[in-house]
Structure formats: C-alpha cells, structure tokens
Amino acid sequence: MTPTSNLPFLPSTAPLGAHGAPVCKHETANVLLRRSDNLRRPRAFINAGKIKDESGKVVTAELQDGTEHTPDNAEARFTKLVTGNAQWYWPEEPEGEHLIGFDTVSEQLRFTPGQTLSKGVELTVIQGEREARAIHLPPPVMINLREAAPASEDLLTDEQLDYFRANGNNALIYIHGYNVPQGEWGRFLNRKDSQKRYGGHGPTPTNAWHPNKATTWQDAEALSDTSAAPPKEDQLNGTGAHNWAIHMEYQLNRAAGFDGQDWMPYSRIINISWPGNTGSTDFMQAELNAMTTGRRLAPLLLQLAGAGIAINLISHSLGARVALTALNILGTIGKSNLVDHLFLWQPAVADNALTNDSSRDVHPLGLGVFPSAHSAARKIVVLHSRGDGILGSNNSEDNAWWRYAIPPHIRIASKAWDLATADDPMDDILGKLRGAYDKKWWIFPSFLDNGFGPAIETLYKDYLPLTWTLDYSKRSLYVPEALKQTVKENWVRLEKDIFAEASALWQPCIDCLRNGERPPDYILMAPLNHRASVSPQVAKDYVLRLKKLAVNDWVPEQQPRPALGYVGFDEVAGEHATELDEFIDRSLTDGKFFPVDQSEWLFSHSGMRIPSEEVFDRSYRAEIIRRISDEGVGFGRY
Structure with a gap:
C-alpha cells in the first residue's frame, strides 16, 4: 500500500543545519578581521566597513578606540552573522590605502586597487569564528612644497619613515619638471x-565614479572594454603633479619586476611637488622657485640620511634645479654621498652645471652652476636626448626662425608657448603644432626673447624704477634729471638692503643646516638661493652683476x-669638447658621472611619463633600476 499525504509540500529528509534551515533557525557566528599593509605590519582600523551575510543582514564591526598601529587596534570583530556566503564591503579609509589582498586559512585572494569597491569581497561565514586578514597598500607620499608651510610639513612623518625603513631601508624621491x-x-x-553602452536607443552612456581617490595607475585602454564610455586618462590617473607621481611610481615598480597583478611587492616613492607653473614665458621665475624649493628639500634629505635610509633621487626637466640646489x-x-644615485632626466640646466668651478658660470646673475652638488651624491647619471624639441632645436636655422617668427608678446604665440613648454600630458598636441608650423618649438631657456624683466621687476617691485628706457623713435634721448636721481636713490636703497640681508642670514643659514633644519630663504638675493649661505663679498659681486644687467x-x-x-x-x-671642463671630464673617466644618450629612443621632453616599450626597457629598466639594484642600494624590497 502506497502511503499518501495531504500536505501541500513534500517533506525534506535533509537534516536541519546551517544551509538547510529557515533563516530563523540559521546558526550565527563571528568574523575576526585583521588589517595589515603589504609589509604585514598591523594597521589600525578607522572604519572596518560592513558585512552583508547570507540572510541579507548588514553587520558593522566592534573596534578598539585607539588609532596607533598595534595588533589590538588592527582587529575588527563582526558578530552574530548568519553562517553561509557573505560579502565584506570596505570604504577605503584612510584614503589611498587601497585593498590589494584578503587572506583566510584556506585561500589568498589578490586584487588590483579599487577592484572591490563595487562588488566587495566574498567570504564564507563558518561556525564559531572565521579569521581573515585584509591587506592594504600604504598611502602615497606627496610632499607639497608649493605653499608656505611650517618646516615640519616639509618632512616625513614618523609613520612614513617607518615604512621606508621596513620597505628595504631605502627611499626613491621624484621631482617633476x-x-x-x-x-x-x-x-x-x-x-x-x-x-x-549605447545600443541605439536610450540615454547616452555615462560613467559613474567612486568618491575614493585613486592613487595608483589604472589602464584606461583595458577599462574602456567594460565601462559605459571610454574613460579619460586624467579621470583615472589624475592631473598635474599627481599624474606624474602615479606614472613614475608605476613604471619604476614595473621596471623592478612588478607584474601588474600581485601588488604585494609594490613600493611607494616620495613625490616632491613644487611651484614650477609660473606661466609659459616666465622661465626665470620658475628657476627662482626651483631654488627656493631646493632649500626646503635639503632638510628632508638630511632627515632620511639621519634615519639611516638610503636615498635615490630622480628629477625631470627643471626639477634638476630643485635637486641640484x-x-x-x-x-x-x-655632507658627502648623502644620495646614492642621482638621475637627472632631460635636465633643464646648463651643460656645465655640475662643474666644481664657479668661475665657469656664464649666467649673468651667477646661478648657472652648482659647484658642490657633486660631492653630495655618490653617482650622477644624466639621461639626455637630442630628440627633445623642448630643450633644444635640431639646427640653428630652426632655432633662429622660431625666435623671430613667433615673439612671446603675440597672443597666438603665447597660446602655442603654453602648449609647447608644458611638462603636463601634451605630447600629442605638441606633435600636431610642430607639424603645423614645421619647426621646433623652443630653445632653452625662454628668457632669451623677453629678458629677465618680469622676474626681476617682481623681485624688486619696492625699488623700481632701477633703470629707464630710451625712446629711439624721438629725436631727443633726453632723460629727466628727476628720473635719474630716483633711479640712483633706488639703487642705493637696494644695495644697502642686499648687504643687510647677507649679513643677517649668513651664519643662521649654516647653523640651521647643520642642525638639520630648514634654512632661511634669501629674498632680495633669491637668485642665489642655490647657495648654502651668501657672504658679504658674494653679495657685493651680485650687486655688480645686477647693475650690469640693468644697463x-x-x-x-x-x-x-x-x-x-x-x-x-x-x-x-x-676629445671633441669645444670648451673642456677638466673636472667634468675627470668625473666621467672616474665613473662618478655617467651620461646616457637616449637620442635613438626618446623623442619628446616628457616621453618617460607614458613611455614606449623602448623607453621603458632602455631607460627605466636598463639605466635606472638596473643601476639602483645592481650597483646601488636597491628599490624597495625588489
């Protein structure tokens, strides 16, 4: 006889348990989540995010109150979770500490930064307590030397120093141009x-963005395959100094062995941001800003050296003046050999800038050479290229044509100059403009056409006029006696104040530097800020140079x-030198200086920001990382 039933459902023979019971009967359990960086150091939780369990319930964590990076503060406990499949969502706080790994006893998951922001991290809540570890990148290091700030803000924090100690006990500094x-x-x-994506009807496709800042490189081409609309480079990788920071850090890691997938060995670098964006034709002011920044950079180098952290330094373009100052x-x-390797990439300084003989300086104000810079670096590598249309012109005919055909005061020339001289991502536009004009864009430096006037008049605005201009269109070149007297009195005041500044700051500058502190800036003698201090005799020589230039x-x-x-x-x-410098020649022979001619593979001033494979292989990998790793102190833990 076949048993029958009037029940409206078929009974199940499965035992009651975690996955077979109604929600009200599900077992609950805990998740203990620990947080660390990619050096396995504990990192305190500020916000542990939330876990959405199998029942759909959202649970937040119990946290310690402390912010110090101790094992206790690095723990977050989620309680009374329904066992089964769950998702952990983390809001990336602190900002810039991107999630790159999630480890449990049974598996190790690895992510690219930002990958888990939308979908979270899958985990299984098991009976009792599930233990897991979330692994994050340390935040980026950007030292902003653009604005006035307390001296302490020019230095690394104790936490940042600890990171570089633990990460191979070395630090790489990059200075943009x-x-x-x-x-x-x-x-x-x-x-x-x-x-x-648009399919012929409906609204135009648009991308949505997480509020989180992205501080690592993202592949725009790869993301365009899955995004609503192709994302732009600056949307993904930022703008200005931040864009340079992301690209340089990524390419250096890639050259050292980073595979783009496993971010565990990824190393942060120190990025220096400085006020070099002074306007397209005011190169002299940018030089002054570079030297003022260099004075602020010196204590950071002393701090790293004092902490026993080896230093490598890379500069681009006019960033060389910051580094050399x-x-x-x-x-x-x-301070000898404070920096292990100094890499000057397309340096916008004179070709004899590294001489030890200040008498070889042809700059009218005496800021063209850095006679003691060589002693503070163990090795100096100069990466240069005659394919750089920003720093030079291929022939004198092009050189002369550009100078006279497009003077800076013409509006269209200024617009063109803005594009041509920018170290920002403008290479594609530069190429079009060069093609349109069929000429190289500029010669180095830009002040040949407009003199030092703008920077000098800004610097000495309280002492103007310091000269007068004759009007050759008139028959008489008469200059009023009152104007002559005013100019004479202004020079007397300026000379007196320059000597007073030299006397007041000479010893304090030396004392501050010996104590590892930021030295005072020279204001009236700003063109001499590349010197540790200015003696009364040097100040007197500077006044004579200034008067000669004024005439x-x-x-x-x-x-x-x-x-x-x-x-x-x-x-x-x-042997083919037209003006032999014996010190530079000897330094090349001894291996102290090493030139890298990139003329066969680097064809734009900023070609290293988004490098071709040849620039990557021959410049980044062969000439920079190889030297740092094989001949120097290493890069991170690679």
Missing part, C-alpha cells in the same frame, strides 16, 4: 552604477649654455 600644476588624484570607476647646499656643509634693460649679453638634457656633456668633456 617645469610648468606642472599641482593637479589632483584620479578616481575609480563605479561599474555597478555606470549606464550601459639641495645637493649643492648639503655639499657645501660637508642692458635686463637682457643678457651672451647666449646661455646649451641644456644638459639636450647635449649631455659633449661640449665640455671628451
């Missing part, structure tokens, strides 16, 4: 909320030296 604004970080795509100052006070209406009488980033050492060393 001319005409780079501060900018901002990019963002991560919110794929969940982005509208779908700091090293010149430190070399002057006897010529602030226009230098002679051509500047060619850019080191364009010609390398060709004109000052070797």
